[in-house]
Amino acid sequence: MSTSPVLLLVDESGSRRVDPHEPHLSVTDWGVTRGDGIFESISVIAGRMPTLDARFDRLEASARALDLPLPNRSIWTDALRKAIDAHEPVDRLAVTVVMTRGVEGADDSPTAWLLARPARDFTGIRRSGVSVVTLDRGYASDAAEGSPWLLLGAKHLSYATNAAALREASRRDADDVIFTSTDGLALEGPTSSLVVRRGDLIESPAVEAGILAGTTQATAFGFFESRGYRTRFSAIAAAELVECDAIWLVSSVRQAVAVHTLDGHPMPVDDAMTADLNRWLGDEARLE
Amino acid sequence: MSTSPVLLLVDESGSRRVDPHEPHLSVTDWGVTRGDGIFESISVIAGRMPTLDARFDRLEASARALDLPLPNRSIWTDALRKAIDAHEPVDRLAVTVVMTRGVEGADDSPTAWLLARPARDFTGIRRSGVSVVTLDRGYASDAAEGSPWLLLGAKHLSYATNAAALREASRRDADDVIFTSTDGLALEGPTSSLVVRRGDLIESPAVEAGILAGTTQATAFGFFESRGYRTRFSAIAAAELVECDAIWLVSSVRQAVAVHTLDGHPMPVDDAMTADLNRWLGDEARLE
Known part of the structure; x- marks a missing residue:
C-alpha cells in the first residue's frame, strides 16, 4: 500500500511501477514540446474496478484523431488494476491515463503512463x-x-x-x-x-x-x-x-x-x- | 565540449547543465498535461551569440498571453552563452527555450530549460x-x-x-x-x-x-x-x-x-x- 500517488509507465509489453516523485519524461517528448498526445480521466470509487468500455472507446477515438497507436485495452486494464491494488484505500481515486507521441528522434513508440491519486474533495x-x-x-x-x-x-x-x-x-x-x-x-x-x-x-x-x-x-x-x-x-x-x-x-x-x-x-x-x-x-x- | 545535445535547466537563480539523456520532467508538469507553456527556437550560426531582443520580446508577449512570469533576459542570455560554449563547434545549432507553468500542486515556479542541438540540414x-x-x-x-x-x-x-x-x-x-x-x-x-x-x-x-x-x-x-x-x-x-x-x-x-x-x-x-x-x-x- 502506498500513501503517495501510484505511477505506472506503460508500453506495448505491459506496465511497471515507478517512483512518482522522480522525473520520467524527456524534454524532447512530443507530449510537452507540442502537446501532442491524448488522455482520459477515470474515477475509481471505493477501490472498485470501473467498467472501462466507454473510456477506451473515447481514448481510441482520440488516438485515431491524432494518428496514434490504439491503446491495448488489456494492458491498460491491468495497469489500472495494479494501481488500485497498490494505492492505499481512499474513498475516490482520480486516475489519469496519458499517451504521447513519444520522444523526438526516437522510434515511434508512444510515451504512456497511468497516475492514480486521491481525488480532490469536490463535495x-x-x-x-x-x-x-x-x-x-x-x-x-x-x-x-x-x-x-x-x-x-x-x-x-x-x-x-x-x-x-x-x-x-x-x-x-x-x-x-x-x-x-x-x-x-x-x-x-x-x-x-x-x-x-x-x-x-x-x-x-x-x-x-x-x-x-x-x-x-x-x-x-x-x-x-x-x-x-x-x-x-x-x-x-x-x-x-x-x-x-x-x-x-x-x-x-x-x-x-x-x-x-x-x-x-x-x-x-x-x-x-x-x-x-x-x-x-x-x-x-x-x-x- | 560535448558531442551530444546540451541541456540546461533554468530557474530564477540561474541555469545548470544536466544530462540530456536523462528524464527531467514530471508527468504532472502542466507543460505536458495541458500543453501549458511557451517556447522559442533560436538559430546559432558558427557559434556566434545572436542578438536576442526580438526573441525575448516575443517570448515576453507569449508569457503575457499565458499569464506566465516574464523571462529573466540576463539568465536566459547567460544560459545560451553557456550552451554555445559547451557544445562542440557545429555550423548551426538549433536552440529551443521552453517555459511551462510548472508542476501541478507545487509552488508557482515555471519549469524551464534550454536545449541546444545541431540543426537539421535544410540545404x-x-x-x-x-x-x-x-x-x-x-x-x-x-x-x-x-x-x-x-x-x-x-x-x-x-x-x-x-x-x-x-x-x-x-x-x-x-x-x-x-x-x-x-x-x-x-x-x-x-x-x-x-x-x-x-x-x-x-x-x-x-x-x-x-x-x-x-x-x-x-x-x-x-x-x-x-x-x-x-x-x-x-x-x-x-x-x-x-x-x-x-x-x-x-x-x-x-x-x-x-x-x-x-x-x-x-x-x-x-x-x-x-x-x-x-x-x-x-x-x-x-x-x-
Missing part, C-alpha cells in the same frame, strides 16, 4: 454550484466537419486555451466557463459537458458541434430518464441558456455542479435534484 | 522548395481581437493541431501547410511565416489576423527592401495566392523555402532569389 462545490461565464471558442459549430486536423472532439494534451479560458473566468470573478461557437451555440466547459433542463426535457449539445462525447454526460442522461424526463442532443442557443430551468456542468471526477450564475445572471438551482444526480453518478461509478 | 529543401496545401484553421481573421483566451499569436506548447495539419498535408502528398481563416485569408504555416511577392511588392499577413509575429519574416522584409522592393503587411486572400509571383515560408532554422506547388497548382519559383534570401537570413543570424 463543497457539488453543493454550492458555480458561477459561469460564456466565452467564444472561436470556431463555428460546423468547423469539425470538414477539418479533422482541428482535433475537435478529441481529448488531447493541447489544452492551453482551456486553461487560459479558466483564467479569464477567474478574472471575471467566475468559477467556470461554457464555450460558445461563433454561430451562437452553447458547447461545453473546458473540462466538462453541458446538461440543461427545460421543463421536462433534458438536453446536451450534439457532438457534431465539435465537442467531446461526455461519458459522465451519458450517465447523467440515464439518471434523468430514470426520473421520467425526456433526453436529447440538440443545438442549444447560448442566448437561451439564461431561460433554462437548470444548467449543470458534468465531468467524471467533479461530477455534476449546478450553474447558479450565468454571465452575472442568477440561475434557478434545484439542490435536491443536483444531490440526487450526484448520488446516481457516484453510484454508477461504484457499480460500473 | 536540400531550401533549394528544392515545398509543395503546400491550404487548410482552414477554423478561426475568423478577427477571432484574436475579442478573445485573448484563444492565445492566437502566442508561441505556446499546445501545437497538436499544427502537428495534425502537417500529417494531413502528408496524406495529401504535400510537404507543408498554409493555414487560412474562415473568412478566406491566408495566415501562416504551422511552424513558419508567409511571405509573398506580387510584382515589386512583398507582403505578409498582418498579425492582427491572429498569427505569430515572425522574427525571420521581419528579416526577410529587410532583404527585399535592400533589393528595392516595397514591403507591407496586408490581408492576403487565400484565393489570390495562386496568382502570386512567388510564395515563401520562412522560419528561423529552416529559413526560407519556396512554395513550388500550391494545392496541386505549380507556382513560379525564383531559385536565385531564394538562394539570395537564404544567404541574407543566414548572414543576419551570423551578424546578429
Whole structure:
C-alpha cells in the first residue's frame, strides 16, 4: 500500500511501477514540446474496478484523431488494476491515463503512463454550484466537419486555451466557463459537458458541434430518464441558456455542479435534484 | 565540449547543465498535461551569440498571453552563452527555450530549460522548395481581437493541431501547410511565416489576423527592401495566392523555402532569389 500517488509507465509489453516523485519524461517528448498526445480521466470509487468500455472507446477515438497507436485495452486494464491494488484505500481515486507521441528522434513508440491519486474533495462545490461565464471558442459549430486536423472532439494534451479560458473566468470573478461557437451555440466547459433542463426535457449539445462525447454526460442522461424526463442532443442557443430551468456542468471526477450564475445572471438551482444526480453518478461509478 | 545535445535547466537563480539523456520532467508538469507553456527556437550560426531582443520580446508577449512570469533576459542570455560554449563547434545549432507553468500542486515556479542541438540540414529543401496545401484553421481573421483566451499569436506548447495539419498535408502528398481563416485569408504555416511577392511588392499577413509575429519574416522584409522592393503587411486572400509571383515560408532554422506547388497548382519559383534570401537570413543570424 502506498500513501503517495501510484505511477505506472506503460508500453506495448505491459506496465511497471515507478517512483512518482522522480522525473520520467524527456524534454524532447512530443507530449510537452507540442502537446501532442491524448488522455482520459477515470474515477475509481471505493477501490472498485470501473467498467472501462466507454473510456477506451473515447481514448481510441482520440488516438485515431491524432494518428496514434490504439491503446491495448488489456494492458491498460491491468495497469489500472495494479494501481488500485497498490494505492492505499481512499474513498475516490482520480486516475489519469496519458499517451504521447513519444520522444523526438526516437522510434515511434508512444510515451504512456497511468497516475492514480486521491481525488480532490469536490463535495463543497457539488453543493454550492458555480458561477459561469460564456466565452467564444472561436470556431463555428460546423468547423469539425470538414477539418479533422482541428482535433475537435478529441481529448488531447493541447489544452492551453482551456486553461487560459479558466483564467479569464477567474478574472471575471467566475468559477467556470461554457464555450460558445461563433454561430451562437452553447458547447461545453473546458473540462466538462453541458446538461440543461427545460421543463421536462433534458438536453446536451450534439457532438457534431465539435465537442467531446461526455461519458459522465451519458450517465447523467440515464439518471434523468430514470426520473421520467425526456433526453436529447440538440443545438442549444447560448442566448437561451439564461431561460433554462437548470444548467449543470458534468465531468467524471467533479461530477455534476449546478450553474447558479450565468454571465452575472442568477440561475434557478434545484439542490435536491443536483444531490440526487450526484448520488446516481457516484453510484454508477461504484457499480460500473 | 560535448558531442551530444546540451541541456540546461533554468530557474530564477540561474541555469545548470544536466544530462540530456536523462528524464527531467514530471508527468504532472502542466507543460505536458495541458500543453501549458511557451517556447522559442533560436538559430546559432558558427557559434556566434545572436542578438536576442526580438526573441525575448516575443517570448515576453507569449508569457503575457499565458499569464506566465516574464523571462529573466540576463539568465536566459547567460544560459545560451553557456550552451554555445559547451557544445562542440557545429555550423548551426538549433536552440529551443521552453517555459511551462510548472508542476501541478507545487509552488508557482515555471519549469524551464534550454536545449541546444545541431540543426537539421535544410540545404536540400531550401533549394528544392515545398509543395503546400491550404487548410482552414477554423478561426475568423478577427477571432484574436475579442478573445485573448484563444492565445492566437502566442508561441505556446499546445501545437497538436499544427502537428495534425502537417500529417494531413502528408496524406495529401504535400510537404507543408498554409493555414487560412474562415473568412478566406491566408495566415501562416504551422511552424513558419508567409511571405509573398506580387510584382515589386512583398507582403505578409498582418498579425492582427491572429498569427505569430515572425522574427525571420521581419528579416526577410529587410532583404527585399535592400533589393528595392516595397514591403507591407496586408490581408492576403487565400484565393489570390495562386496568382502570386512567388510564395515563401520562412522560419528561423529552416529559413526560407519556396512554395513550388500550391494545392496541386505549380507556382513560379525564383531559385536565385531564394538562394539570395537564404544567404541574407543566414548572414543576419551570423551578424546578429
